[in-house]
Amino acid sequence: MKVLIPSSLLSYTKEQNVEATGATLTELLADLDRQYPGLQFRVIDEQNKMRGHMRFFVNGEQVFDLTHALRPTDEVYLVQALSGG
Amino acid sequence: MARTTRKSAARKKTLPARAKPSARRRRTRRVVILVATRKGAWLFHGDAARKTWRTDGPHFLGHIVNHLVLDPRDGRTLLAAAKTGHLGPTIFRSTDFGRSWKEASRPPAFAKAPEGADTKMPGRAVDHTFWLTPAHANEPNVWYAGTSPQGLFRSVDGGVTWDPFSVINDDPQYREWMGTVQDGTPDGPKLHSIIVDPRDPAHLYFAMSGGGIHETRDRGRTWTPLVQGMDVVQGFDAANIAVHDPHCVRLCPSNPDRLYQQNHCGIYRLDRPSNQWTRIGKNMPKQVGDIGFPMVVHPRDADTAWVFPMDGTSVWPRTSPEGKPSVYVTRDGGKRWRRLDFGLPKAQAWWTVKRQAMTADAQNAVGLYFGTTSGELWMSRDEGKRWACIARHLPEIYSVETFEV
Numbered sequence: 001m002k003v004l005i006p007s008s009l010l011s012y013t014k015e016q017n018v019e020a021t022g023a024t025l026t027e028l029l030a031d032l033d034r035q036y037p038g039l040q041f042r043v044i045d046e047q048n049k050m051r052g053h054m055r056f057f058v059n060g061e062q063v064f065d066l067t068h069a070l071r072p073t074d075e076v077y078l079v080q081a082l083s084g085g
Numbered sequence: 086m087a088r089t090t091r092k093s094a095a096r097k098k099t100l101p102a103r104a105k106p107s108a109r110r111r112r113t114r115r116v117v118i119l120v121a122t123r124k125g126a127w128l129f130h131g132d133a134a135r136k137t138w139r140t141d142g143p144h145f146l147g148h149i150v151n152h153l154v155l156d157p158r159d160g161r162t163l164l165a166a167a168k169t170g171h172l173g174p175t176i177f178r179s180t181d182f183g184r185s186w187k188e189a190s191r192p193p194a195f196a197k198a199p200e201g202a203d204t205k206m207p208g209r210a211v212d213h214t215f216w217l218t219p220a221h222a223n224e225p226n227v228w229y230a231g232t233s234p235q236g237l238f239r240s241v242d243g244g245v246t247w248d249p250f251s252v253i254n255d256d257p258q259y260r261e262w263m264g265t266v267q268d269g270t271p272d273g274p275k276l277h278s279i280i281v282d283p284r285d286p287a288h289l290y291f292a293m294s295g296g297g298i299h300e301t302r303d304r305g306r307t308w309t310p311l312v313q314g315m316d317v318v319q320g321f322d323a324a325n326i327a328v329h330d331p332h333c334v335r336l337c338p339s340n341p342d343r344l345y346q347q348n349h350c351g352i353y354r355l356d357r358p359s360n361q362w363t364r365i366g367k368n369m370p371k372q373v374g375d376i377g378f379p380m381v382v383h384p385r386d387a388d389t390a391w392v393f394p395m396d397g398t399s400v401w402p403r404t405s406p407e408g409k410p411s412v413y414v415t416r417d418g419g420k421r422w423r424r425l426d427f428g429l430p431k432a433q434a435w436w437t438v439k440r441q442a443m444t445a446d447a448q449n450a451v452g453l454y455f456g457t458t459s460g461e462l463w464m465s466r467d468e469g470k471r472w473a474c475i476a477r478h479l480p481e482i483y484s485v486e487t488f489e490v
Contacts, residue, residue, distance in 0.1 A: 009172070041194065045211070046208070047208040
């Protein structure tokens with residue numbers, strides 16, 4: 001599926017639009033990490049929690065549950081949340 | 086003929102010997118200053134006289150870099166503890182003096198808490214790596230890291246992969262002493278001052294900004310608190326390890342049995358095998374006090390140490406007392422202190438120096454260096470007698486280290 005990468009992670013992917021697979025957001029992140037080593041830990045922590053300023057949108061809807069089921073046709077936006085100031 | 090040959094041989098022998106002094110001069114070691122800031126890292130390469138400095142940076146612009154350290158065992162590997170405002174923490178590694186960097190494949194991370202874990206000991210996530218220490222000279226590629234929330238980590242492959250080290254990260258007693266993020270430094274409690282005894286790789290110390298100083302003699306299998314004689318904030322019980330707040334601990338290279346400490350509640354000295362810290366800061370001028378963050382020791386004289394006092398009164402402004410910054414030195418192990426402010430601003434300078442942001446080189450005379458919360462880098466070529474600003478307008482400086490090439 002298509003994944004949009006935020007600018008802060010372009011040092012890993014080199015491009016904003018990438019392809020990745022996974023039946024859930026957790027699996028999708030694991031696939032991204034296989035392709036771009038190190039990316040996953042910058043987005044979720046060692047307790048599998050989304051980092052404070054990272055957000056996922058699936059087909060335009062914000063999703064907080066990393067076990068959220070995905071279909072190959074979904075569009076996933078990985079977004080660096082605005083955090084004031 | 087034979088005699089002539091011997092003279093000739095003798096001349097040949099003497100020539101290289103005569104050449105040695107100039108060869109030594111050519112090998113004059115130059116100081117490089119490593120500066121880590123809230124917005125990236127810089128290297129300042131000094132000339133032989135430490136008078137002019139070439140700027141190399143920024144590295145990792147926009148990253149919060151808490152510590153940048155060179156491996157003295159190989160003289161070329163640099164580790165940088167970094168994160169950004171949005172992304173998780175990581176370690177960057179360079180083996181060519183910072184010309185190129187590669188990210189650690191497994192940065193420091195706590196163990197994942199098992200499902201249904203004890204709610205008194207919830208799983209923790211590293212917010213940032215705060216402190217980096219190369220291990221003993223006989224343990225190449227081994228490094229230690231201290232994090233916030235407070236945790237101790239170790240790498241055995243030069244910083245490429247990191248693992249939780251020792252029992253303390255998940256030990257109920259240590260977790261109680263560590264407290265929560267609300268119990269420590271405003272931007273998170275820090276495990277810092279990881280010290281390796283140069284005589285024994287199994288003998289280590291570390292300190293926690295909330296949780297005291299601890300010592301192991303068995304390479305981290307067991308630890309013992311080392312807080313006797315340390316004061317705590319009025320109203321708290323000094324017997325409670327959790328309320329001890331060391332800011333910076335240093336071991337004297339010339340006498341590894343002597344440690345100095347700048348604490349939230351004073352300046353201390355400890356002479357082993359005693360376990361009793363002595364508050365030598367009581368000898369500081371009363372109007373200045375003995376609160377501060379950094380502690381610097383002389384590379385060859387265990388009676389000499391420097392501090393940078395700050396205002397720790399009322400609401401803890403964390404600025405230079407009365408806006409008049411100064412270093413203070415003791416030359417007799419803390420009995421007397423002398424103000425060293427020649428060249429520093431005389432008034433209206435409301436910055437301070439963080440715990441990792443002051444250091445010394447090993448030259449003769451010793452060079453001192455500090456970076457300020459206002460982004461200035463200062464140095465003294467004469468052990469603090471005169472100060473000069475060598476860089477301005479940097480971001481808030483978190484750490485200053487030196488090495489010599």
